[in-house]
Amino acid sequence: MRIESTKARLIFHYAGLIALSIICLTPIYIMISTSFKNEVVIFDGNPVWFFFFPTLQNYADIIGDAHFDRYLVNSVIVGVSATLITLTTGGMAAYALARMQFPGRQSIANGALLVRMIPPAVLAIPAFAVSIVLGIANQLSGLVFFYSALNLPFAIWLLYGFVKQVPIELEEAAIIDGATPWQVFTRVLFPVMKAGYAVTGIFVFRIAWNEFILALLLTDRTTRTLPVATSLFLTDSGPEWGRIMAMGTLIVIPPLVFTFFSARQIIAGMTAGAVKG
């Protein structure tokens, strides 16, 4: 009797999780499958789930477009540069906030948490004027600059937690051996915090890779990133769904690959603030 009910409960449990998974995945699956359909199938009006003759035409179209490679390169450059800058400066700040005593330390920590919440719409209006003042309007460096700034508060916050997990004895031993703070940061902390940097890097890269509003405002036809280029397919005479879905599929590949390999750490990062606080 009891075994029966636990078994029934287990089946119910898995059924619930599978149903939820289908709800989460269906729109993504529809996007990917539509990217392999030709226009006739797409505009026929009858949704086709599985059985259609796949074509790479949409991909050929967007890759044949002379600029796709440029937009891809732009996105990669911006994402990677912003991530490296954020991790370096954020790691240094996290180390100082976690391990050093100086006046204003708590204010900086609180301030970083507050500026994290600045809405992109608030930033968007002055961002263009500011980027002209700084001489980075319509350049990739402009996006790198704003993405680094936008990501820093969250990166510092995550990395701070990772520094706190490192046993302080390691650093103390190095200091006794005469290591400078910079050597402690690069030679002692960095090697043991690699996993923490990887997770933080995934968060930061994903946000830079996906960002749309600032990219739309701060780039021109040569410095566009992939999300901006994709959105432009909408304004042509009627949306070209096949190409849009192909672009969308290419944009979601890096975030989904990261999710596969480090879902556990991503969830830990997402829930850390809420659960541990």
Next chain:
Amino acid sequence: MSDPSAPVATGMRRWIVGYLFVAPAVLLMGAGLIYPVVQGLLLSMQDWAVGTPMSTAEFIGADNYLRMLRDENVQESMWVTFKFGFFTITIEMTLGVALALLLEKPIRGASIFRTIFIMPLMISPVVVGLVWRYLFDARAGWINHYLELAGFEPLIWLGEPHLAFFAIVFTDIWQWTPFVFIIVIAGLQALPSEVLEASRIDGANTWQQIFLVKLPMIRSILIIALLLRLIDVFKGLEVMLILTEGGPGLATELLSLHVYKTAFDAQQLGYAAAISVLLLLIVFALSLAILLVSNPMKSRADV
């Protein structure tokens, strides 16, 4: 003083090292976040036409703010934001908590399911907007097809105010319910089993356990999840910008999208900056509330 991680040596030199380590990050955040916000504040008191140098903008004091208080479009978009927040957060919290309570027991394969559940959160908002725009599309969209199949009239989802509003609420629920679910389930699984055991021995039934033990014990997690969602209601505009462009009319124009469109469609930068200050104040108030509930950097440092 009792902090065991406090360094032993003290003095000015140590302070300077600390400042040097935080300086790059502080400078970047200062130049990339705080400086633009200050510029936005100044801009909100000016009449600045797009295409002219910012230095030629005319100072008009509080005019933009006075105009904002009387502006029916701002009120309308506040109302849309309020409705959107009410429906999405109520449904996401209820669904997310209910599902977490149903499915909280650790189970084999849980990590695969969790990987799947965070996927809607990981993909680009532009892509989320595009996919749902396709599904809600009046001609090629799948939703209309299945409506017809079920014997209903096809609907112009994104062209009719109530339907478009439904579409953005529905999309938001699809994307963000898993977030609430994952946060709440992490909280539930972190509860000490002795307390639950004790309440069961005391004769608490399942419902009493949920409402008198479990939910009160994860209260701060629920509050933080709620505040985070609320902040996103005021921050988010990318999905809406792609999915409905705020339309038809102002039916789906959330406050941050209204700021964006005032600035870049209507090209009234100074006025948009004034509305954005209102947006900033709302978000800051909500963020301070989160800091009061839990300040991660402080509480962990004090442990």
